[in-house]
Each structure stands twice: as C-alpha cells, then as structure tokens.
Amino acid sequence: MASTPTDLDALVAQKYEHGFVTDIDSDTVPPGLDEDVIRMISRKKGEPRFLLDWRLKSYRHWQTMREPHWAHVKYPPIDYQAISYYSAPKQNSDGPKSLADVDPKLLATYAKLGVPLHERARLAGVAVDAVFDSVSVATTFKSRLAEAGVIFCPFSDAVREHPALLEQYLGSVVPPTDNFYAALNSAVFTDGSFVYIPPGVRCPMELSTYFRINAAKTGQFERTLIIADAGSHVSYLEGCTAPMRDENQLHAAVVELVALDDSSIKYSTVQNWYPGDEHGVGGIYNFVTKRGECRGRNARISWTQVETGSAITWKYPSCVLTGDNSVGEFYSVAVANHYQQADTGTKMIHIGRNTRSTIVSKGISAGHAQNTYRGLVKVLPSADGARNYTQCDSLLMGARSGAHTFPYVEVRNPTATVEHEATTSKIGEDQLFYCLQRGLSAEDAVNMIVSGFCKSVFKELPMEFAVEAQNLLAVSLEGAVG
Amino acid sequence: MSDINKGDSILEIRGLAVEVQGKRILEGLDLTVRAGEVHAIMGPNGAGKSTLSQVLAGRPDYDVKAGTVRYLGEDLLALAAEERARRGLFLGFQYPVEIPGVNNVYLLKAALNARRRQLGQPEVDAFEFLGLVRDKMRLMQMDESFLSRGVNEGFSGGEKKRNEILQMTVLEPILAILDETDSGLDIDALKVVAHGVNSLKRDDRAIVLVTHYQRLLDHIVPDHVHVLAGGRILKSGDASLALELERRGYDWVRAEAAAA
Numbered sequence: 001m002a003s004t005p006t007d008l009d010a011l012v013a014q015k016y017e018h019g020f021v022t023d024i025d026s027d028t029v030p031p032g033l034d035e036d037v038i039r040m041i042s043r044k045k046g047e048p049r050f051l052l053d054w055r056l057k058s059y060r061h062w063q064t065m066r067e068p069h070w071a072h073v074k075y076p077p078i079d080y081q082a083i084s085y086y087s088a089p090k091q092n093s094d095g096p097k098s099l100a101d102v103d104p105k106l107l108a109t110y111a112k113l114g115v116p117l118h119e120r121a122r123l124a125g126v127a128v129d130a131v132f133d134s135v136s137v138a139t140t141f142k143s144r145l146a147e148a149g150v151i152f153c154p155f156s157d158a159v160r161e162h163p164a165l166l167e168q169y170l171g172s173v174v175p176p177t178d179n180f181y182a183a184l185n186s187a188v189f190t191d192g193s194f195v196y197i198p199p200g201v202r203c204p205m206e207l208s209t210y211f212r213i214n215a216a217k218t219g220q221f222e223r224t225l226i227i228a229d230a231g232s233h234v235s236y237l238e239g240c241t242a243p244m245r246d247e248n249q250l251h252a253a254v255v256e257l258v259a260l261d262d263s264s265i266k267y268s269t270v271q272n273w274y275p276g277d278e279h280g281v282g283g284i285y286n287f288v289t290k291r292g293e294c295r296g297r298n299a300r301i302s303w304t305q306v307e308t309g310s311a312i313t314w315k316y317p318s319c320v321l322t323g324d325n326s327v328g329e330f331y332s333v334a335v336a337n338h339y340q341q342a343d344t345g346t347k348m349i350h351i352g353r354n355t356r357s358t359i360v361s362k363g364i365s366a367g368h369a370q371n372t373y374r375g376l377v378k379v380l381p382s383a384d385g386a387r388n389y390t391q392c393d394s395l396l397m398g399a400r401s402g403a404h405t406f407p408y409v410e411v412r413n414p415t416a417t418v419e420h421e422a423t424t425s426k427i428g429e430d431q432l433f434y435c436l437q438r439g440l441s442a443e444d445a446v447n448m449i450v451s452g453f454c455k456s457v458f459k460e461l462p463m464e465f466a467v468e469a470q471n472l473l474a475v476s477l478e479g480a481v482g
Numbered sequence: 483m484s485d486i487n488k489g490d491s492i493l494e495i496r497g498l499a500v501e502v503q504g505k506r507i508l509e510g511l512d513l514t515v516r517a518g519e520v521h522a523i524m525g526p527n528g529a530g531k532s533t534l535s536q537v538l539a540g541r542p543d544y545d546v547k548a549g550t551v552r553y554l555g556e557d558l559l560a561l562a563a564e565e566r567a568r569r570g571l572f573l574g575f576q577y578p579v580e581i582p583g584v585n586n587v588y589l590l591k592a593a594l595n596a597r598r599r600q601l602g603q604p605e606v607d608a609f610e611f612l613g614l615v616r617d618k619m620r621l622m623q624m625d626e627s628f629l630s631r632g633v634n635e636g637f638s639g640g641e642k643k644r645n646e647i648l649q650m651t652v653l654e655p656i657l658a659i660l661d662e663t664d665s666g667l668d669i670d671a672l673k674v675v676a677h678g679v680n681s682l683k684r685d686d687r688a689i690v691l692v693t694h695y696q697r698l699l700d701h702i703v704p705d706h707v708h709v710l711a712g713g714r715i716l717k718s719g720d721a722s723l724a725l726e727l728e729r730r731g732y733d734w735v736r737a738e739a740a741a742a
C-alpha cells in the first residue's frame with residue numbers, strides 16, 4: 001500500500017535550512033580561558049573598570065563551581081579550554097556606524113536567514129538587533145525608538161553609553177553566582193541586546209534580536225538585559241540559528257528582565273539553533289539562564305518560547321514575582337526530533353501578595369528524542385493569595401521517543417492555590433488515519449495535528465512570528481511521520 | 483456532471499482475505515456495488531464488518547492476503563488511503579477521533595480542497611466554503627458553534643456521528659461507507675442522520691451501510707442487504723432480508739450456508 005504510514009517515526013529526514021557558513025574574515029581569539037582572555041575581551045569592548053572587576057569576580061567564582069548534571073540530558077564532557085571565547089567579523093574601525101558600513105556578506109547572511117536589516121525592507125514595525133558570533137553587527141530603527149525615549153542597542157554600546165543603568169541592573173536578577181553557566185557567561189559574555197523603556201512608554205514597535213553563531217569552535221555567550229520602567233510596555237523577540245557543523249558548539253546566554261510598577265514585558269523566543277544531524281552528530285548545546293523579576297506592583301512578565309533547535313536544551317525561563325499583584329506567564333512549545341534532548345520548563349517564585357502565574361508547556365518528541373518538562377512553583381510565606389495554574393502536555397511521535405515531566409511544587413502559604421494538569425498522548429495512528437481518509441497528505445495531517453496541540457501557545461506569540469513558528473515546526477518535524 | 487451512470491460498477495470485491503495481527507478476519511469475500519445503489523451489510527459481532535470498512539479505506543496494519551478490489555475500474559488496494567479519499571471514497575467512522583485544537587472547518591476545507599484538486603477543480607475560498615458548510619449544517623441541524631470547535635473535541639457520541647455525515651454531505655463522495663453510523667444515536671438524531679444520507683443518494687453514487695440493526699434501514703431503504711458472517715457474505719437479498727434478520731437473528735443464515 002503505497003505511502004501509507006505504518007511506522008510513525010519512519011519519515012525521519014528533517015532538513016535544517018540555516019546550516020550554511022558565511023565565509024568572512026574573523027577576528028577570533030585562540031581557544032582557552034584565563035584572566036588574560038577576560039581582560040582582552042573587556043579591553044576590546046572598551047569597558048569601564050567596574051565591569052572588568054565584575055567579570056573577573058564571576059570568573060573566579062566559576063572556577064569553584066562544578067558543571068551541573070541533574071538535567072535529564074546526556075553529553076560527553078565539555079572542554080572549556082577548547083572553546084574560543086571571542087569571535088568577531090573583521091571590520092575597519094570599532095564597529096559599523098550605520099548599515100552602510102556593515103559588510104555586505106553579513107547583510108546577505110541575514111537576508112538568507114529571512115532577517116532583513118535594511119530598514120526599508122524590514123518586517124513592518126520590528127526593530128532588529130543582529131548579533132553575529134560575539135558582536136552585534138547592526139541595530140535598526142534606532143532613531144525612531146530614540147524619539148520615544150526607548151533605548152535598544154547592542155550590549156557593548158550600552159556599556160559605554162549607559163553605564164549607570166547597567167551598573168544598577170546587571171546581575172540583579174541573575175547574579176553571577178547563580179549557576180555554573182551564568183557564572184561563565186558573566187565572566188566572558190561578549191554581546192547581546194540592551195533595552196530600556198522609560199516610565200509610561202509603550203514601545204512603538206516589536207523589538208527583536210537575531211543571534212547567529214558562525215565561526216567554528218566558538219561559544220556564544222550573549223547577555224540581554226531588559227528594563228521596563230514604571231507603567232511601560234515592551235514586546236521582544238529573539239531568534240537564533242547556526243551553521244551545520246560536526247562538532248558541538250556551546251551557547252550559554254543570560255537574559256535578565258526587570259519589570260517595575262505596572263509595567264509589562266513580553267519576551268518571545270523562536271529558537272532554531274542547529275540541532276545536529278539525524279544521527280545526533282553536531283548541534284548546539286543551549287545552556288541558558290533566563291529570568292525576569294516583577295519588581296514592582298502589578299507588573300507582568302510573559303515568556304513565550306518555541307524551541308525547535310539545539311542538540312541539547314537546558315533552559316528554564318523563570319519569573320520572580322516580588323511585587324504585589326504581579327503576574328508571571330510561561331508558554332512553551334519544545335520540539336525534539338532525531339537525537340535531540342530538551343530539558344526545559346520554568347520557575348515561578350511567588351513572593352508578593354496576590355501574585356499569579358500561569359504555565360502552559362507543550363512538549364513534542366519524535367525520533368529518538370527525549371523531552372523533559374521541569375518546573376518549580378514556589379510560594380513563599382509572604383505570598384498571601386498566590387495562585388498558579390500549570391498545564392503540561394506531551395505528544396509522542398513514534399515508539400522510540402520519550403517524554404518526562406518533573407513538576408516541583410513548594411507551597412509555604414496556606415492561602416495559595418496551585419493547580420496542575422498533565423497529559424501525555426501519542427500522535428494517534430487513529431488521528432492520522434482519520435485525516436488521510438479525508439484526503440490530507442501524511443505531512444499535512446501531522447502538521448495540522450501538532451499545530452492544534454500547540455495552539456494555546458502559538459496564540460501568545462506576536463502575529464508575525466506565530467506564522468514563522470508554525471512554519472518552523474513543520475520543518476522540524478518534516479519526516480517525523482510516514 | 484460525472485461520467486458515471488446508474489448501474490455502472492463502482493466497487494468489485496473478489497475473494498478478499500484479510501488478516502489483522504495474524505488473525506484471519508475476512509476469507510473469500512465477494513461484493514459488487516453499482517452506481518445508484520444502497521447496500522446494507524449486516525452481521526453478528528466479530529463477523530468482520532468493521533474490518534471490511536477499514537480495509538476499503540486503506541487502514542495500515544490490515545494485511546490483505548488474497549483477492550482483488552476494483553474501485554471505478556482501478557486497483558483500490560494499490561492506492562494509499564489519502565489517494566482513495568481523493569478519488570471519492572469516504573468512510574464514516576464508527577468511532578470518530580478527536581483532534582484537539584484543530585478547527586472542524588479547517589479540516590473540512592482541507593479535505594474538500596484535496597478532493598477538488600484531484601478533480602482538477604479550483605480550490606474553494608473561505609467565503610464560498612463557509613456558505614456551503616452553513617447549508618449542510620442546516621440540513622444536519624447542527625449548531626453554529628460547531629464552526630469554531632475543534633475536530634470532534636468534546637462532542638457527544640451523537641454529535642460525532644452527525645459531524646461524520648456533515649463531512650460526507652460536503653465532500654459528496656462517489657462511494658460512502660458508513661460504519662455503524664446509527665450506533666449511539668437517539669431516534670431524533672437517527673432521523674437527522676438518515677436525512678443527511680438520503681440527501682446524498684444519486685444515480686452516480688453508491689452508499690454502503692454497515693449496521694447491526696434494522697432500525698436505520700427504516701429510514702434509509704437499501705436496495706441490497708448482505709449478511710456478513712465468518713469473514714464472508716453468506717446471504718444477500720433485498721430490504722425484506724433485514725426485516726427477517728431482525729425477527730430471526732443470524733443463526734439460521736449460518737445453518738443454511740453450512741448445509742449448502
């Protein structure tokens with residue numbers, strides 16, 4: 001019987017579209033890490049003294065720490081001395097002053113990735129910061145944002161232009177001592193985006209950062225800091241890709257969000273790092289610390305993530321709900337195909353009174369992939385009337401994939417309400433056959449079923465990106481069924 | 483509109499033998515269905531009625547061990563399930579599945595367009611499609627809220643069956659196989675479903691009803707009634723055979739066949 005799908009995970013032949021390498025002269029430091037390398041990074045970036053000290057302190061602390069191994073993932077030991085901690089496309093001066101100064105090869109790279117940097121060709125209403133290996137190569141719409149008082153710039157620029165804000169907020173949500181990778185990042189971070197929304201301002205457009213790892217044997221350690229001052233609102237999107245390479249590459253980012261009184265931050269991620277090939281060779285190790293603090297009353301932080309890439313994902317975007325009545329949300333779709341491993345989830349820490357949190361996690365496993373949800377809901381004694389709702393759904397495709405759920409709940413206030421719902425389902429032969437019998441192709445049927453499964457998360461994404469996410473999902477699962 | 487005329491052969495099954503998980507379910511089954519006809523296949527539990535429906539629709543895991551099936555002159559067994567559907571073969575499921583988050587209308591539109599592409603017709607646009615579905619929904623006495631719900635999501639048994647018939651009336655299949663469509667329906671719902679099925683009857687189409695009970699046949703009068711038992715058709719007759727089965731059960735048919 002021609003193409004009838006008797007084996008759900010047989011159609012495994014996913015293509016990674018962003019696997020090309022840009023041939024560009026790079027200024028890459030030799031592999032290895034010591035205090036001199038950190039001093040060199042700091043010098044290259046023209047950083048103030050406090051930041052260098054902060055880096056060195058982080059580095060010394062990192063040396064006392066051990067790599068964590070509690071996650072449900074397996075990988076060979078990482079040699080941190082074999083990684084290059086700085087790589088930048090060669091440029092004439094310190095950095096591009098405008099898009100006209102950006103190497104056309106870089107512009108072509110981003111065009112190929114579907115991230116237009118030319119403002120006239122941009123997605124309507126989205127300002128983009130593009131980070132290539134260790135440095136930011138272009139930020140669009142700076143002037144229009146500046147009119148609104150919004151600061152959106154590469155982290156390196158913020159270091160020079162807004163040192164006071166940086167000194168006040170850097171590390172205030174994720175301290176360098178937080179965990180092994182956060183400490184490493186604090187020591188060696190190279191670039192990323194910095195956003196400040198002044199009081200009462202609704203950011204006039206979506207902000208977006210596009211991360212690209214290009215050079216071989218490099219790590220990407222970006223740092224993003226977003227501050228929403230009282231009564232302000234911002235929506236921010238992050239996208240990521242990398243070339244196909246046989247060796248694994250480390251990506252250890254830190255993202256900190258600070259939401260003050262009555263402000264809101266919506267942070268969306270479409271993560272499509274190279275996942276490795278169908279035999280599990282290569283791919284990005286994505287060990288990321290993302291945390292937001294609702295520091296003010298009535299503040300709101302919402303994380304939405306669509307995770308389709310990386311060989312290994314270790315990531316728990318979290319909310320610390322300090323301000324009374326503040327709200328934390330986490331909407332996640334994590335797809336793992338072939339030999340990908342994902343250990344992802346969130347932490348909701350309720351400190352303020354009447355704080356609320358919502359967790360909706362959708363895990364999809366295909367091929368030999370292992371997909372784990374790990375979440376913590378913690379209600380401290382101060383959090384009177386705190387409420388949490390958690391929903392974790394797992395979808396399995398084929399017989400060799402796995403789904404795991406580790407929900408931790410810690411409640412130390414009797415007035416709190418915590419709800420948890422979890423389901424695990426197999427993408428049904430029945431569902432698939434039903435769609436085939438209605439004339440749909442196997443591929444369309446799977447996409448439709450999976451999109452339906454993820455619907456409640458996709459609707460949280462900004463419109464333009466919901467479509468992109470849906471397409472990405474289709475590519476990631478291409479060949480997962482049939 | 484079609485080049486099928488009343489009396490043309492739509493389905494010809496010869497000597498069909500089928501195994502499911504190593505167990506022989508159908509053994510030497512013959513059946514001919516012509517355009518303009520309504521057939522009812524009746525039989526005791528475990529006789530292979532559902533197996534026949536599933537095999538004709540192309541369900542994987544059903545091993546055809548012997549026999550041929552021709553559908554509109556083509557070798558049906560050589561076609562994938564979706565290809566059969568696009569050629570106008572429709573199965574009304576006994577247990578329609580739920581597909582959470584996928585809109586009813588979305589699936590139905592995709593299905594209709596798959597059929598239309600096969601026929602070389604342009605795809606319907608959303609506006610045209612909605613008009614069409616609303617008409618059929620009235621026929622099936624379905625609530626407007628159906629449009630925004632997920633495929634069979636949270637539907638009652640009766641609603642699921644109604645939805646199957648709605649899909650059928652929209653897709654206008656050449657051969658509709660309805661597997662136990664009457665089970666789980668109260669008498670009012672049964673009438674609505676029967677009305678939907680009757681609306682499909684035409685000289686260039688055929689309907690095969692797989693059912694346990696005579697009561698459906700009060701509302702959809704079959705031209706031919708077959709008794710399926712022990713993996714093959716033991717007896718065929720007209721509508722009066724169904725009444726006789728209702729009265730006498732199946733044992734006498736088996737006894738008769740054994741004696742022959």
